[in-house]
Amino acid sequence: MQENEKxxxxxxxxxxxxxxxxxxxxxxxxxxxxxxxxxxxxxSLSADGKPSIIAIILxxxxxxxxxxxxxxxxxxxxxxxxxxxxxxxxLASPGLIGSSSGAALGAVILLYFxxxxxxxxxxxxxxxxxxxxxxxxxxxxxxxGAGTLTLILAGVAINSLSLALISLLxxxxxxxxxxxxxxxxxxxxxxxxxxxxxxxxxxxxxVGWIILAGTGxxxxxxxxxxxxxxxxxxxxxxxxxxxxxxxxLALGSVVSITGSIGFIGLVVPHLxxxxxxxxxxxxxxxxxxxxxxxxxxxxxxxxxxPAGSDIKxxxxxxxxxxxxxxxxxxxxxxxxx
Amino acid sequence: MNSAQRLLILLLCWLxxxxxxxxxxxxxxxxxxxxxxxxxxxxxxxxxxxxSHLAIEPESSFMAxxxxxxxxxxxxxxELLALKPDLIVAGQYSASRMVRLMKELxxxxxxxxxxxxxxxxRAAISRMAALLGKPKRGKQLIAQxxxxxxxxxxxxxxxxxGAAIYQPNGYTSGSNTLQDVALTLAGWKxxxxxxxxxxxxxxxxxSLLLARPQQLFSSAYAPGTQxxxxxxxxxxxxxxxxxxREIVNIDYRYWICGGPMITEAVDQLQKSLPR
Numbered sequence: 001m002q003e004n005e006k007x008x009x010x011x012x013x014x015x016x017x018x019x020x021x022x023x024x025x026x027x028x029x030x031x032x033x034x035x036x037x038x039x040x041x042x043x044s045l046s047a048d049g050k051p052s053i054i055a056i057i058l059x060x061x062x063x064x065x066x067x068x069x070x071x072x073x074x075x076x077x078x079x080x081x082x083x084x085x086x087x088x089x090x091l092a093s094p095g096l097i098g099s100s101s102g103a104a105l106g107a108v109i110l111l112y113f114x115x116x117x118x119x120x121x122x123x124x125x126x127x128x129x130x131x132x133x134x135x136x137x138x139x140x141x142x143x144x145g146a147g148t149l150t151l152i153l154a155g156v157a158i159n160s161l162s163l164a165l166i167s168l169l170x171x172x173x174x175x176x177x178x179x180x181x182x183x184x185x186x187x188x189x190x191x192x193x194x195x196x197x198x199x200x201x202x203x204x205x206x207v208g209w210i211i212l213a214g215t216g217x218x219x220x221x222x223x224x225x226x227x228x229x230x231x232x233x234x235x236x237x238x239x240x241x242x243x244x245x246x247x248x249l250a251l252g253s254v255v256s257i258t259g260s261i262g263f264i265g266l267v268v269p270h271l272x273x274x275x276x277x278x279x280x281x282x283x284x285x286x287x288x289x290x291x292x293x294x295x296x297x298x299x300x301x302x303x304x305x306p307a308g309s310d311i312k313x314x315x316x317x318x319x320x321x322x323x324x325x326x327x328x329x330x331x332x333x334x335x336x337x
Numbered sequence: 338m339n340s341a342q343r344l345l346i347l348l349l350c351w352l353x354x355x356x357x358x359x360x361x362x363x364x365x366x367x368x369x370x371x372x373x374x375x376x377x378x379x380x381x382x383x384x385x386x387x388x389s390h391l392a393i394e395p396e397s398s399f400m401a402x403x404x405x406x407x408x409x410x411x412x413x414x415x416e417l418l419a420l421k422p423d424l425i426v427a428g429q430y431s432a433s434r435m436v437r438l439m440k441e442l443x444x445x446x447x448x449x450x451x452x453x454x455x456x457x458x459r460a461a462i463s464r465m466a467a468l469l470g471k472p473k474r475g476k477q478l479i480a481q482x483x484x485x486x487x488x489x490x491x492x493x494x495x496x497x498x499g500a501a502i503y504q505p506n507g508y509t510s511g512s513n514t515l516q517d518v519a520l521t522l523a524g525w526k527x528x529x530x531x532x533x534x535x536x537x538x539x540x541x542x543x544s545l546l547l548a549r550p551q552q553l554f555s556s557a558y559a560p561g562t563q564x565x566x567x568x569x570x571x572x573x574x575x576x577x578x579x580x581x582r583e584i585v586n587i588d589y590r591y592w593i594c595g596g597p598m599i600t601e602a603v604d605q606l607q608k609s610l611p612r
Contacts, residue, residue, distance in 0.1 A: 027543050028541045028543045028544055029543050029544055029547055031543070031547075051577055051578075053546050053547060053549060053578055056546060056574050056577050056578050057543050057546055057547070057574070060572075060573055060574035060577060061542055061543060061546075061574050111563060111564070111565070112562075112563055112564060173562070173564070174559070174561075174562040175559060175562035175563055175564040175566075175567065176558070176559050176562070177505050177506065177559075177564040177565075177566035177567060178562075178564045180506075180566070181564060181565050181566065184565060192507070192542055192569055192572065194572050194573050194574065195573065196573060310539075
């Protein structure tokens with residue numbers, strides 16, 4: 001088991017690194033990546049000198065895209081795993097219970113109505129508050145220990161409300177370009193993002209990860225039921241708030257940059273859970289790696305479409321994720337009957 | 338009303354409008370930003386009855402100040418009927434249904450095509466001037482424009498540096514656009530046109546950088562508002578690829594419509610030429 005787990009982590013990690021580098025090679029034009037890397041590297045050593053165009057394309061366009069893909073994917077996978085562990089519910093994921101659309105709503109309010117780029121950290125702050133608000137509302141709407149159905153229904157309600165508000169706000173926004181960006185927030189995209197965007201999203205993501213990393217043992221205990229976990233010394237209220245806050249920090253930061261990319265948080269933990277013997281603690285790191293690999297793959301596929309087609313990466317993850325979601329429902333129905 | 342009667346009325350209206358032309362129209366209504374501006378430049382003080390509401394927007398209209406003296410319309414049929422126009426000037430694609438209706442009701446409607454070169458600008462000025470019975474004024478306006486363009490020609494560098502228009506959402510102007518005309522007249526080489534882009538089209542960031550423009554121009558409308566589309570102009574790769582030069586904004590009103598104001602765009606574009 002232990003060996004098996006190590007092997008899994010190593011191979012998924014290798015896959016992420018491999019996909020990350022593949023991502024650097026994919027673009028609308030063939031660019032000599034090795035030469036670009038050499039030029040970018042030698043430039044950072046030399047005091048001055050004009051950067052070559054290919055070096056700029058590598059470091060300012062492709063690198064941030066690959067980094068955002070890896071970090072956003074990892075966050076989505078990790079948050080999905082933690083949410084499913086905490087709520088002991090296989091359908092709990094940031095996309096389904098409203099955290100993502102809440103984050104998008106928060107970011108939209110700040111971006112289009114004046115604050116977004118005056119203070120660079122206002123944008124993720126909006127995302128974080130939106131994610132936290134939506135998660136908490138859904139949790140209390142559904143009630144503690146809610147069944148799958150109640151939770152999903154509460155999530156559907158908050159999702160619809162957030163999306164309606166996003167559409168309304170984008171229609172009312174002073175910018176004439178805002179209306180067309182509804183798709184971007186609903187489907188998510190990491191195209192044309194810059195290093196600044198990555199740096200804006202990074203602090204929330206890292207702090208969120210660090211807080212979540214320590215929750216594995218408590219989640220393991222929770223699989224035995226709330227009572228048992230309580231007798232094992234787990235403070236459930238604290239654990240819950242800790243996770244809500246951490247998920248909001250990481251997810252809110254990500255969504256404020258990428259829009260809400262669907263289904264990664266649902267699919268990845270599901271696929272990996274059987275491989276680690278259904279132990280939440282072991283699932284966390286694996287889900288993060290799996291999420292990164294999945295989003296990088298989806299983003300590479302998006303770029304293989306002919307230039308100018310501008311397909312959002314979230315379209316692809318949803319195309320894969322939605323049938324999977326249906327499969328889960330059908331499987332669940334068989335189990336219930 | 339039988340068809341014979343309808344025909345008679347139409348004929349009468351037609352005769353009336355013919356009579357009006359002979360005397361040069363006195364109540365001209367424009368329902369398009371581009372015809373608004375030509376009208377304001379060429380008409381006599383009492384010839385204009387109404388202009389479109391866009392003509393008074395300082396962002397989009399070069400003639401906003403002059404336009405503020407006239408009542409505006411929103412190209413609604415009832416509005417226009419109440420104005421009793423003896424000539425309606427419209428864009429080729431503006432409110433085509435309403436234009437058809439006005440024609441059926443017997444009003445004289447002249448539509449102007451979209452202009453994307455100097456020849457088109459001169460033709461539009463001449464035509465508007467002739468419609469208004471002011472051919473001399475038209476010739477004068479064209480001569481002024483030619484004079485300013487000839488002066489600009491003297492300032493052009495021998496080797497044309499590359500430049501491109503970059504707009505929110507990654508839009509650029511290729512060949513057969515007024516932006517291309519102005520860039521060329523100013524002495525820049527429009528790299529988007531060189532790449533084979535025709536008309537208005539998106540250009541992806543990597544392709545734009547690889548075309549190695551030395552200077553980027555934008556032409557923002559709705560400044561001061563925020564969106565992801567507009568934010569794209571702040572991508573650090575753009576500034577780094579042009580050796581730290583900021584994107585220069587050229588006012589929208591100089592080239593959203595074809596007119597002599599293109600000379601203003603040319604002058605502004607020349608200010609950014611490397612010395």
